[in-house]
Amino acid sequence: MATLGLVEYKDASPEVRAVYDDIMATRKTDWINNFWKALAHDPATLRRTWQSIKEIMAPGSLNALTKEMVYLAVSVTNQCGYCIASHTAAARKAGMTDQMFAELMAVVGMANETNRLVTGYQVEIDPQFRTS
Amino acid sequence: MATLGLVEYKDASPEVRAVYDDIMATRKTDWINNFWKALAHDPATLRRTWQSIKEIMAPGSLNALTKEMVYLAVSVTNQCGYCIASHTAAARKAGMTDQMFAELMAVVGMANETNRLVTGYQVEIDPQFRTS
Amino acid sequence: MATLGLVEYKDASPEVRAVYDDIMATRKTDWINNFWKALAHDPATLRRTWQSIKEIMAPGSLNALTKEMVYLAVSVTNQCGYCIASHTAAARKAGMTDQMFAELMAVVGMANETNRLVTGYQVEIDPQFRTS
Amino acid sequence: MATLGLVEYKDASPEVRAVYDDIMATRKTDWINNFWKALAHDPATLRRTWQSIKEIMAPGSLNALTKEMVYLAVSVTNQCGYCIASHTAAARKAGMTDQMFAELMAVVGMANETNRLVTGYQVEIDPQFRTS
Amino acid sequence: MATLGLVEYKDASPEVRAVYDDIMATRKTDWINNFWKALAHDPATLRRTWQSIKEIMAPGSLNALTKEMVYLAVSVTNQCGYCIASHTAAARKAGMTDQMFAELMAVVGMANETNRLVTGYQVEIDPQFRTS
Amino acid sequence: MATLGLVEYKDASPEVRAVYDDIMATRKTDWINNFWKALAHDPATLRRTWQSIKEIMAPGSLNALTKEMVYLAVSVTNQCGYCIASHTAAARKAGMTDQMFAELMAVVGMANETNRLVTGYQVEIDPQFRTS
Numbered sequence: 001m002a003t004l005g006l007v008e009y010k011d012a013s014p015e016v017r018a019v020y021d022d023i024m025a026t027r028k029t030d031w032i033n034n035f036w037k038a039l040a041h042d043p044a045t046l047r048r049t050w051q052s053i054k055e056i057m058a059p060g061s062l063n064a065l066t067k068e069m070v071y072l073a074v075s076v077t078n079q080c081g082y083c084i085a086s087h088t089a090a091a092r093k094a095g096m097t098d099q100m101f102a103e104l105m106a107v108v109g110m111a112n113e114t115n116r117l118v119t120g121y122q123v124e125i126d127p128q129f130r131t132s
Numbered sequence: 133m134a135t136l137g138l139v140e141y142k143d144a145s146p147e148v149r150a151v152y153d154d155i156m157a158t159r160k161t162d163w164i165n166n167f168w169k170a171l172a173h174d175p176a177t178l179r180r181t182w183q184s185i186k187e188i189m190a191p192g193s194l195n196a197l198t199k200e201m202v203y204l205a206v207s208v209t210n211q212c213g214y215c216i217a218s219h220t221a222a223a224r225k226a227g228m229t230d231q232m233f234a235e236l237m238a239v240v241g242m243a244n245e246t247n248r249l250v251t252g253y254q255v256e257i258d259p260q261f262r263t264s
Numbered sequence: 265m266a267t268l269g270l271v272e273y274k275d276a277s278p279e280v281r282a283v284y285d286d287i288m289a290t291r292k293t294d295w296i297n298n299f300w301k302a303l304a305h306d307p308a309t310l311r312r313t314w315q316s317i318k319e320i321m322a323p324g325s326l327n328a329l330t331k332e333m334v335y336l337a338v339s340v341t342n343q344c345g346y347c348i349a350s351h352t353a354a355a356r357k358a359g360m361t362d363q364m365f366a367e368l369m370a371v372v373g374m375a376n377e378t379n380r381l382v383t384g385y386q387v388e389i390d391p392q393f394r395t396s
Numbered sequence: 397m398a399t400l401g402l403v404e405y406k407d408a409s410p411e412v413r414a415v416y417d418d419i420m421a422t423r424k425t426d427w428i429n430n431f432w433k434a435l436a437h438d439p440a441t442l443r444r445t446w447q448s449i450k451e452i453m454a455p456g457s458l459n460a461l462t463k464e465m466v467y468l469a470v471s472v473t474n475q476c477g478y479c480i481a482s483h484t485a486a487a488r489k490a491g492m493t494d495q496m497f498a499e500l501m502a503v504v505g506m507a508n509e510t511n512r513l514v515t516g517y518q519v520e521i522d523p524q525f526r527t528s
Numbered sequence: 529m530a531t532l533g534l535v536e537y538k539d540a541s542p543e544v545r546a547v548y549d550d551i552m553a554t555r556k557t558d559w560i561n562n563f564w565k566a567l568a569h570d571p572a573t574l575r576r577t578w579q580s581i582k583e584i585m586a587p588g589s590l591n592a593l594t595k596e597m598v599y600l601a602v603s604v605t606n607q608c609g610y611c612i613a614s615h616t617a618a619a620r621k622a623g624m625t626d627q628m629f630a631e632l633m634a635v636v637g638m639a640n641e642t643n644r645l646v647t648g649y650q651v652e653i654d655p656q657f658r659t660s
Numbered sequence: 661m662a663t664l665g666l667v668e669y670k671d672a673s674p675e676v677r678a679v680y681d682d683i684m685a686t687r688k689t690d691w692i693n694n695f696w697k698a699l700a701h702d703p704a705t706l707r708r709t710w711q712s713i714k715e716i717m718a719p720g721s722l723n724a725l726t727k728e729m730v731y732l733a734v735s736v737t738n739q740c741g742y743c744i745a746s747h748t749a750a751a752r753k754a755g756m757t758d759q760m761f762a763e764l765m766a767v768v769g770m771a772n773e774t775n776r777l778v779t780g781y782q783v784e785i786d787p788q789f790r791t792s
Contacts (some may be wrong), residue, residue, distance in 0.1 A: 001527045003254045003352055004362055033261070035246070038253040042366035048448055049246065049373075055444060056238045061231040066198055067239050070205045074243035076780035077209045079343055079607055082250045083243070084782060085261040088531055098532055099193040102570035105780045106188045107199050109577075111206035111215070113773035114167070114181065118214045120736035120765045121170040122135045122659065122744060129165070129217040131386065131397045133659045135748055136758055174762035180580055181769075187576060208384035211475055211739055216386060220399055230400055234438035237384045241445075245377035252340035252369045254348060254527065263529045263782065265791045267518045267616055268626055297525070299510070302517040306630035312715060313510065313637075316708055320502045325495040330462055331503050337466045338507035341473045343607055346514045347507070349525040363457040370452045371463050375470035375479070378431070378445065382478045385434040386399045393429070393481040395650065395661045472648035475739055480650060484663055494664055498702035501648045505709075509641035516604035516633045518612060518791065531782045561789070563774070566781040577774065584766045589759040594726055595767050601730045602771035605737045610778045611771070613789040627721040634716045635727050639734035639743070642695070642709065646742045649698040650663045656691070657745040 007040035016040045019050050065094040073108045139172035148172045151182050158186055197226040205240045271304035280304045283314050329358040337372045403436035412436045415446050461490040469504045535568035544568045547578050593622040601636045667700035676700045679710050686714055725754040733768045
């Protein structure tokens with residue numbers, strides 16, 4: 001179980017409920033996933049984290065699907081099991097097809113490979129890549 | 133300098149030149165960046181790595197820009213300096229604006245943060261996120 | 265199960281038992297956790313690892329609680345499930361409250377985020393931060 | 397140079413200057429380090445990141461020195477050069493002595509070692525470490 | 529379960545079966561492990577990944593056992609549970625004894641420790657280590 | 661420069677000199693690399709780290725070359741610049757040829773790739789890979 005346990009909606013303070021309500025309204029769902037329930041023992045972190053994610057993940061010059069796939073790519077690189085499960089679900093909800101998932105994984109795998117080849121071979125940055 | 137040195141075009145074997153030529157033709161550039169010149173001491177790895185990247189990075193259900201931004205997101209997560217420089221350049225060439233870059237970094241940063249919050253709080257995966 | 269299995273006290277050689285006894289005496293507990301039982305198939309590594317941890321984790325200019333929280337911060341960053349579970353328990357035993365845990369996780373999360381923002385933006389080190 | 401360049405105070409918009417002013421007032425310094433100048437091209441991320449750090453790093457049940465040392469421990473684990481330089485400076489300013497630094501590094505090194513031994517030996521979590 | 533499910537031999541297309549057959553022939557086994565069955569939903573990635581592994585893991589100037597132990601060392605460093613389980617099995621099949629495993633883990637642990645000590649102390653590369 | 665500076669032989673205490681002497685005798689060299697000079701401000705860590713490395717890297721059921729290549733593989737995976745430079749030199753001294761280096765990097769790159777593919781596809785461990 002989560003280190004500090006999970007705070008269910010019925011047991012939550014008004015401050016926590018307000019965040020839960022905003023999560024459900026923003027995501028158009030009727031349930032709260034465990035991540036938020038685990039953070040809820042620290043209402044300041046719950047509020048700050050949710051506000052940041054809400055702001056960052058809102059569509060801008062990148063659309064919601066692209067942002068979710070990037071989130072998944074990072075989570076895979078970091079080998080975070082929970083995050084992979086939750087952001088695979090979120091990316092699918094945002095429109096990721098099986099084929100898009102497969103292409104995404106291929107890029108993530110390749111980047112992780114060449115990141116090591118470059119560093120392992122001690123390759124110097126080309127002048128053309130330097131931002132003057 | 134790179135561990136095994138760099139193989140310049142004029143010094144390259146026909147096998148290596150063929151890869152260099154294909155890289156330049158595919159990318160519509162007239163130069164080869166250091167990564168490939170460093171790998172060229174091992175022609176089998178040079179060829180295999182280029183073939184894989186060419187196949188993986190070709191537009192499919194994800195477009196070239198999305199793939200380049202994912203590549204950059206992974207490289208940032210892994211803290212690979214060369215890869216960040218080269219894929220920032222590649223993503224810009226594929227159309228990434230400054231605003232898109234800034235949004236991309238915000239997502240990468242946030243994902244790296246919540247990856248640790250989730251794992252640190254020992255949060256269990258919600259049944260809803262499990263694949264069947 | 266652990267790759268080489270677990271060596272229980274009753275089955276342990278005198279050399280391994282001596283380490284187990286010292287672990288229990290130092291930690292004032294009456295049981296040995298699985299990590300040590302797994303290492304015990306390699307008595308040299310068991311002994312060396314325990315001696316190092318005993319020396320490093322002893323209170324010095326940093327107290328035991330601070331050291332345990334730093335250990336937990338590293339384990340969370342590395343996404344090591346066993347280590348998070350065991351060092352959360354150890355930190356609590358050393359005095360970590362729920363509020364301290366929550367603040368610790370907030371710092372760990374934030375550091376993981378800004379580590380990537382800094383590197384992703386290719387920020388150069390300020391001269392003021394350089395050590396002479 | 398930083399990917400999007402650095403925004404100097406004299407060239408900053410009022411919105412960015414307000415953040416810069418708050419950073420200097422909070423930290424009691426008269427200069428802004430490159431990280432913030434690099435983020436300033438994205439005022440929303442600049443503001444959000446600063447607000448989060450200001451809130452998280454304020455003394456609470458953990459004091460400022462402990463928080464800075466945890467920040468440094470994470471940065472070392474992630475091998476972030478800029479972050480190590482800047483947070484070594486910040487931790488020293490908060491009171492970290494050379495001896496405390498040395499003990500901190502010893503703990504960070506050891507944690508990174510045992511994180512891999514535990515996972516490499518495929519050790520199962522002891523029931524005693526599970527939360528409920 | 530795997531994100532896209534597993535493709536069993538009896539349900540596989542001729543293209544996928546050809547890869548499965550080559551895996552079993554090359555490895556002299558009569559079953560396919562889940563990794564390949566999971567990739568099989570993306571036949572291009574299945575084929576490319578298998579061809580790369582087949583080529584890379586074939587004995588060359590490094591023998592098969594050394595290559596498998598290196599694969600395991602990387603997987604442990606990255607904390608990849610599946611990979612540790614599968615490559616421990618593969619390394620044993622290639623001749624890794626319990627003693628070799630224990631020595632391998634000791635090296636992996638130590639490297640992970642000193643990687644952080646070096647970076648944490650901000651040590652500059654000795655001129656003697658630079659490649660010309 | 662290194663955070664605490666470097667301790668040169670002529671300025672070292674007898675305790676530190678004894679370690680330096682043992683390093684040079686064991687490695688059959690006449691100089692000390694910066695890593696040890698940086699650690700020397702903390703003689704306990706200097707001594708413990710050297711003793712551990714000396715013990716771990718001594719030929720056993722794995723020879724010195726294999727151990728050095730594993731050390732390099734881990735350092736590349738962790739993207740530690742200093743460690744890659746120093747252990748490339750050490751591995752070469754132990755007999756690593758250019759061809760062996762190239763094969764080593766190919767394995768390291770591939771392992772980093774498939775580590776992410778496995779985790780990204782959420783592949784379950786095959787019963788055959790489980791230890792007992």
